[in-house]
Amino acid sequence: MVEARAGERQTPIVPPGNVAGRALVITVAIMTFLASLTIGAVSLVSKTAAEWQNDISREITVQVIPREGLDMDAALSSVEEVARATSGVTAAARLTDSATSRLLEPWLGGDLSLDELPVPRLVVVSIDAGAPPDFDALRTRLQSEVPEARLDDHRAWVSRLVAMASAMILTGIGVLVLVLVATTLTVVFATRGAMAGNKQIVEVLHFVGARSEFIAAQFQTHFLRMGLIGALFGGSAAVVLFWMMGLWTESNQARPEADQISALFGSFAIGWSGYLGVAFVIVLVGGLTALTSRFTVVRQLSLIDMLSPVEN
Template sequence: MQIVGRIRGERQTPIVPAGNVAGRALTTVIAIMTFLAALTVGAVSLVSDTAGRWQNDISDEITIQVKPAEGLDMPTALETVRQIALQTPGVTAASVLDKAATSRLLEPWLGESVDFDELPVPRLVIVSIDTGKPPNFAFMREELKEAVPEAELDDHRAWVSRLVTMARTVVLIGVFVLSLVIVATTLTVVFATRGAMSGNRHIVEVLHFVGARSSFIAREFERHFLRLGLIGAAAGGLVAIILFAVIGYLTEANRQTAEADQISALFGSFTIGWTGYAGVFILVATVATLTALTSRWTVTRHLAEIDMISPVES
């Protein structure tokens, strides 16, 4: 008991060496695992927010497409469509998408400076609707068909529904991948703890046999692996946060390009928001805590096995 008390009081040499090669390797593995998990958390947050935005957009706005036809006066047809939309109950606003905006929308496929006189390009009327009292779309379609046969109303419901379904599938896949990363991290810590115990087996067994409590030995391992887990998880999470911040900055800086417009149409500003960053911080804390608890459980179980074997050998 004096030996144990002396060890507890002085703690000149830790049971597990703080800077061995195995410890650095484990820190690196945890950092990589946390980085991958943080990317998954950010991607899931981004896709989830985008799916919510798509669902909001479908209730806020619809479009009416006017297809060019021989003898059709496009400006007159667009104005007629706009007036019909404004006169429909449930519509709050309607505006014609001008040639500049339409040209920019088609730029990724048709290039710059689209000639609307030479190329038959459909034109759009953007209609904002009252989400509390939406218009009667069937009645609106009949009105448009009678006044402008070339007009076609699109409420985007089928298209956005497929995108939302895809987004939810991506979220489920992300959660599954995150679970796999957590399981892999746990197994890695178990093997690392067993390796640390094997390298210090004689010290652990001597301490245990002379009266050191299992909780004391397990706590020493827990502190060691908590430090490693916290360093590795923080490093991986920080790199992931920097990566998301850089991608968001580059997207915002190139917002005026046609490619950026398409990305913004799908993912907004391509930033994960405070929920994504909070998720990364929670992930870092979870990985560090899981590392410490896993090592403690492994040590406690190993010491229990020693206690079971000792009476048999004696």
Template sequence: MRGRGQTPIVPAGNVAGRALTTVIAIMTFLAALTVGAVSLVTDTAGRWQNDISNEITVQVKPADGLDMAQALETVRQIALQTPGVKGATVLDEAATGRLLEPWLGEGVDLQELPVPRLVVVSIDTGDPPNFEFMRQELQEAVPQADLDDHRAWVSRLVTMARTVVFVGVFVLALVIVATTLTVVFATRGAMSGNRHIVEVLHFVGARSSFIAREFERHFLRLGLIGAAAGGAVAIVVFVVLGHLTEANRQTPEADQISALFGSFTIGWTGYVGVLLLVATVAALTALTSRLTVTRHLAEIDMISPVEN
């Protein structure tokens, strides 16, 4: 074992070590952003899919001579009488106006615009209604009514979520490969700078495991510092974005953004993913350095008999 006052094989605070720590921090930060983005999109897509599967909408388009209030009430009654429907609510003019505020501004007079009106229908997910039958009933009673069961949206959401997860995994793989190569080069550089010390220790009988463990400790410390710094910065970014979204939620534009992406909070799964990423990067850094040193010492053993 190395004594308390013994100088370590690899200097703890050299320039190369600080540069490697910075590179690991940057890579971990980018990877943590990817993990958070994947978690955010996955959670949001799951929330969309859950909301969409619980509700359908019936759109009533305005037409000449159409009594909109009567048509909406007819649609609501037909929906309530359909098996599998738990409730139906007419979206009033105030709620419709709030939906249009980001595009048309405040104080929109719906009486002067040919704006379709909506009836929101809650369905029983365990025993959903027959949508085709319901669509036919609505068309016969109110020809201007158009039922949307959101199946196209669900399909697009699932496809989008899978694509984001695939891209995220691909980016993480690239970061891991880049980190591995960086550690390999950094380890070889550290060994090159301490080559004579390493070879002397090796030739006088120091075990390869001892030398490799010294490098492993050194790079594990660098990996932990760099990965923890990058992960912490990424967590701070997500926390700040979440607070900014909550603070600006009162505006119509923020309401639409929140409806699409939530509050930009990644949830406990995202934070756990970032912590696992930090641990993985640190362990990968230590393991890569150990394997590199072990392989280099094995090459020395193969060359030495030839020289002798």
């Protein structure tokens, strides 16, 4: 058996720093960055889908279609009165002209005059999520009072968005699995390359009695260190990217582009679940790198044991 003497510093079997090692660190960093982006995107989409589902239980809109001779102010007032008089409705307020212009600005520009265009006007109706109104009855009552009124409870629109979000989440999980598989294969080839580069040392230690667990532990420690370094770089880069995008969204709230992003993803913050997911990916990639290298070394040493009697 080959054992280290007390107080004696061992020379590592695998050199601590070389070109192949730096290439592996960069590769692991890239893989972790992609995996962290996937985790953050899945967390963001999942959170946004939940918010969409919550919004549908709190708010609906009534659209008043303009036509020639229609008194829009009177029509909007009638819609507000009917909505407020309905059981299950907590509030009703028309969307102001400035707010309507702001919604249409990305498509029609900033110099928009609502009086010159037949733009539908909206009334936002807040509802009691615990006891919502009868939407069919409310729709019928609105159209009897204001024939140009169209009630939209957003259910069809939100259901399509939630279905799309679910598909994106499944796609993200698939991408994450592929990234982890690619990382595993990369570590396998890197471990084999490291063993090939130190073949004589490994074989001598193995044949003079060094246990496979001892040799595998040397490679495992080496690749664990490189895996954690690469994973930390990649995960940190992803966190910085999400943080910068959140800052950009907050600092550009007055712009239409930021408004559209905020409408879809809120403040573009992945939240604690997303950051915990990134931390989990870092630990997972580091552990996966170490275990993969250990398994590869043990398997290669077992092949050496199988071939050695034939060679003798």
